[in-house]
Structure formats: structure tokens, C-alpha cells
Amino acid sequence: ELKPFPKDFLWGASTSAYQVEGASEEDGKGKSVIDMMDHPEDTAGFTVASDHYHRFKEDIRLFHELGLKGYRFSIAWTRIFPEGTGEINEKGLQHYEELIDELIKYGIEPIVTLYHFDLPYALEEKGGWGNREVIDAFVEYARILFNRFGKKVNYWLTINEQNTLILHPGAVGVPKGGKLPTKTSLYQQNHHMLVAQGKVMELCHEMCPHSQIGPALNMTSMYQATSKPEDAIAAHNWETIRGWSFLDLAVHGKYNNLLWSYLENRGWQPEILEGDLEAIGKGHPDFIAINYYSTATISESTGDASDVSPRAGDQQIMLGEPGVYRAEENPYVDKTKYGWVIDPVGLRLTLRKVYERYNLPIMITENGIGAPDVLNDDGSVRDDYRIDFIQAHLKQIQWALTDGVEVFGYFPWAALDVVSTHQGYAKRYGFIYVNRGEFDVKDLKRIKKDSFYWYQKVIESNGKD
Numbered sequence: 260e261l262k263p264f265p266k267d268f269l270w271g272a273s274t275s276a277y278q279v280e281g282a283s284e285e286d287g288k289g290k291s292v293i294d295m296m297d298h299p300e301d302t303a304g305f306t307v308a309s310d311h312y313h314r315f316k317e318d319i320r321l322f323h324e325l326g327l328k329g330y331r332f333s334i335a336w337t338r339i340f341p342e343g344t345g346e347i348n349e350k351g352l353q354h355y356e357e358l359i360d361e362l363i364k365y366g367i368e369p370i371v372t373l374y375h376f377d378l379p380y381a382l383e384e385k386g387g388w389g390n391r392e393v394i395d396a397f398v399e400y401a402r403i404l405f406n407r408f409g410k411k412v413n414y415w416l417t418i419n420e421q422n423t424l425i426l427h428p429g430a431v432g433v434p435k436g437g438k439l440p441t442k443t444s445l446y447q448q449n450h451h452m453l454v455a456q457g458k459v460m461e462l463c464h465e466m467c468p469h470s471q472i473g474p475a476l477n478m479t480s481m482y483q484a485t486s487k488p489e490d491a492i493a494a495h496n497w498e499t500i501r502g503w504s505f506l507d508l509a510v511h512g513k514y515n516n517l518l519w520s521y522l523e524n525r526g527w528q529p530e531i532l533e534g535d536l537e538a539i540g541k542g543h544p545d546f547i548a549i550n551y552y553s554t555a556t557i558s559e560s561t562g563d564a565s566d567v568s569p570r571a572g573d574q575q576i577m578l579g580e581p582g583v584y585r586a587e588e589n590p591y592v593d594k595t596k597y598g599w600v601i602d603p604v605g606l607r608l609t610l611r612k613v614y615e616r617y618n619l620p621i622m623i624t625e626n627g628i629g630a631p632d633v634l635n636d637d638g639s640v641r642d643d644y645r646i647d648f649i650q651a652h653l654k655q656i657q658w659a660l661t662d663g664v665e666v667f668g669y670f671p672w673a674a675l676d677v678v679s680t681h682q683g684y685a686k687r688y689g690f691i692y693v694n695r696g697e698f699d700v701k702d703l704k705r706i707k708k709d710s711f712y713w714y715q716k717v718i719e720s721n722g723k724d
């Protein structure tokens with residue numbers, strides 16, 4: 260029999276600063292790598308986005324009506340430190356203070372991501388995460404936030420999808436004129452992020468003993484395409500390199516053996532200074548946050564470039580690596596319009612695996628379906644596909660709870676429409692429609708989609724609907 264959702268389950272929804280705020284040059288905000296990114300020309304940029312920066316009070320009123328118990332958002336580092344370090348911009352702190360206070364006023368738990376893809380451009384110019392100095396800059400930034408908001412915020416997330424940043428840097432974007440970094444440089448960046456994350460988690464425990472902090476990786480499961488033993492090895496290769504190696508480090512402060520030999524064989528090992536592993540190991544996350552969208556199906560690598568393709572991934576991520584794995588179509592699952600595999604059962608499996616491996620409570624910080632939602636003349640948005648998607652995933656979360664997995668929160672992507680990383684407003688995720696086109700920002704009116712009314716009932720009934 261299916262277990263019910265726990266009584267205090269955190270029903271929420273997510274956004275990230277650059278995808279929702281707009282006001283990209285207001286109140287002293289500095290430029291981030293996102294502001295400088297080489298953006299596809301036919302999609303909306305991030306200067307206005309959903310104008311959440313100005314309309315957060317109206318948005319939070321809607322979140323309250325929706326019944327949210329938690330709202331996950333990110334703080335833009337460049338609003339606090341326009342240059343990444345040095346001078347603090349008080350206006351930035353004030354903005355987030357007002358946002359947090361507004362949430363608390365409605366009894367909505369603020370869940371704060373410290374860093375969601377938007378590194379200050381001033382730091383990027385100094386070498387970005389490849390430069391060890393960024394570690395201290397990140398710790399200092401976190402210290403200011405813990406100091407100011409530590410009493411009000413109970414849940415912090417460190418770095419959003421560090422594994423996406425490292426494995427698919429092109430999916431997040433590169434500053435104009437910039438090239439994709441080499442693997443050696445990426446794994447060095449990864450190492451610095453890990454040290455920074457470890458230090459920030461330790462600092463959080465010191466400064467805000469009542470709050471909890473954890474990493475937020477994009478986690479999923481890999482299926483082997485056939486029962487061929489080599490396919491099983493390839494699936495294990497990719498599942499480890501893509502997911503476990505990041506979490507093993509965040510939780511245990513240890514480089515996974517398989518990852519390390521993979522790096523060594525290719526000459527991609529990062530430089531590790533004395534004290535680094537200790538710093539990573541002192542982090543001790545209180546929970547694990549996962550973003551889950553889809554699974555992939557893997558076969559043995561053919562060893563040549565034909566392994567690499569968007570064949571079984573989505574259209575913006577190339578999967579496959581010669582000598583490591585190859586991605587295949589999965590005939591048992593559907594896909595979204597954007598080619599992302601829809602696999603609710605994969606979420607149950609992933610939750611089981613993550614819990615079994617680390618024994619830490621899990622918060623699902625992203626999950627959702629991107630679709631070209633249509634605003635009808637009668638003011639409705641009939642997003643039944645979103646209802647089906649989330650309903651199916653909730654059922655599998657319940658199965659995971661029944662399997663004994665501790666899941667304590669669900670934060671679908673997204674609370675309201677946001678600029679998608681690649682398809683602007685053509686691909687939407689929210690429960691709340693934002694009335695704007697790709698370039699014509701119109702009136703930015705908020706319109707409740709069908710999924711809004713449905714999710715409202717889900718929350719009201721604690722997941723029975």
C-alpha cells in the first residue's frame with residue numbers, strides 16, 4: 260500500500276534569479292557571466308525576464324493562493340557583490356531581505372540557492388572557477404548572506420547543478436567570444452567549487468546552527484540498453500561520472516575511484532593542494548537536493564566520434580563519450596516536445612539509489628516539463644500535459660516513500676514562467692503564465708494556468724489529489 264506524504268511535507272516550487280528577475284542593471288547589480296553570454300538571437304534575453312524583481316510581492320501573493328509551503332529561489336551574487344568581491348551593495352541585500360520577509364509573512368519557507376549559474380563577470384575575467392581566489396570570494400559572499408539572513412532561512416542550497424556546469428558547460432552558456440573550456444580546466448574548476456562548497460557548508464553550520472544546507476545536483480539513473488555485460492559497464496561508467504562522483508565528494512569528501520582513474524588515464528586530474536580534501540570533507544551536508552528531469556539509456560561505446568550525439572538526450576545536450584559510453588533511444592518511454600525523456604519511474608529509482616548510498620533526507624528541488632503553453636482568448640492556459648507529468652512523478656515519489664526513502668520536499672520547476680536556458684519563453688514551465696512574447700514584453704500579466712488550480716488541490720489535500 261502506498262504511504263501518504265508526511266504531514267509536514269514541503270510543497271513548493273522553484274525559480275532562479277537570472278531566469279526570473281529581470282532588472283539586470285538596476286540597483287547596482289554587477290554583470291554576471293549570464294549577462295555577457297552568447298545568447299541565441301531568436302529568444303528572449305534576461306534583461307526583463309518575468310520582472311519578478313519588481314513584482315515579487317504580487318507573485319508571492321499568488322504563491323500563497325497556490326498554497327506553497329516553500330519557495331526556492333536563488334540570490335544573484337552580482338546584486339550583493341557587483342564585482343564578485345570587495346564592495347557590498349546594500350541595495351541587493353535589502354531586496355532579498357524584503358523578498359524573504361514577504362515569504363515569511365505568508366508562512367512560506369524561503370529555500371535559498373546561493374549560486375545558480377550566474378558567476379560575477381568580474382570573477383570570470385580573472386579566470387572564473389579555474390582561479391583559486393574564487394573559493395574565498397564565494398565563502399565571503401556566503402558569509403554575508405548567512406550573517407544577514409541566517410536567522411530567517413532554514414534551508415540553503417550551495418551550487419545548482421554543479422555537474423551540468425562541469426559536464427555540459429555549453430548548456431549553460433559561454434560568455435561572448437569565449438571558448439568552451441578544456442576538460443582539464445573544467446575538472447580544476449570542479450575541484451575549486453567543491454572546496455568552496457565544503458567551506459560554505461561548514462560555515463553555515465557554524466553561523467546558522469538551526470539551518471540546514473546541501474548540494475543541489477542534477478541526479479538521474481542510467482539504464483543499460485541490453486543485457487550485454489558491456490552495456491552494463493558503460494551505464495555504470497556514466498552514472499558514476501555524471502552523478503555519484505559529485506555526490507561522493509560532497510558527502511564524503513572523497514574522489515570516487517572510477518572517476519579518479521578516468522581522470523588519470525586522460526591526464527585531466529585537478530591540482531589538489533594540502534587541506535583541500537579536508538575542507539571538502541568538513542562540509543557534511545544535512546540533506547541532498549536533487550533536480551530530476553529524465554533518464555538516459557546507455558550502451559557500450561563504439562570508441563569513435565559517432566558515440567557523441569543528441570540522439571537520446573535533449574536537443575541541447577550532447578551525450579556519449581568515446582571509450583566511456585554511448586546513449587541510445589529508450590523505446591519504453593515518451594519524450595517532451597524538446598526531446599527530454601519522460602520517466603516518472605526513473606525518479607523512484609533515483610530516489611532509492613541516492614538514499615541507499617548516502618542515507619540523507621532528500622529534497623527534490625527541480626522537476627517539470629517545458630512546453631509551448633498557449634494563452635487562450637478566454638484567458639485560460641490548458642496545460643493538462645503539465646498536470647499529467649507532475650501527477651505521475653508525485654505518484655512515484657509516494658512509491659519511493661513507501662520504499663522507505665526519506666523525501667521531505669518537492670519543488671517543481673517552475674513557480675512561474677521563467678526564461679528557459681535556451682528557448683526563452685517558447686518553452687515554459689510555470690504554474691503561473693507570464694504574459695510576454697519572446698521580444699515583446701507586453702504587460703507581463705500573471706495568469707493562473709490549469710496546473711495552478713490542480714497543484715493547489717494537491718497541496719490542500721497533502722498529495723491526495
Ligand code: BGP
Nearest residue numbers: 275419420629672678679680681
Ligand atoms: C535545470 C536548471 C534550471 C532550468 C531547468 C530547465 O538544469 O537548473 O535553471 O532552466 O534545467 O532547463 P531549460 O530551461 O533548458 O529547459
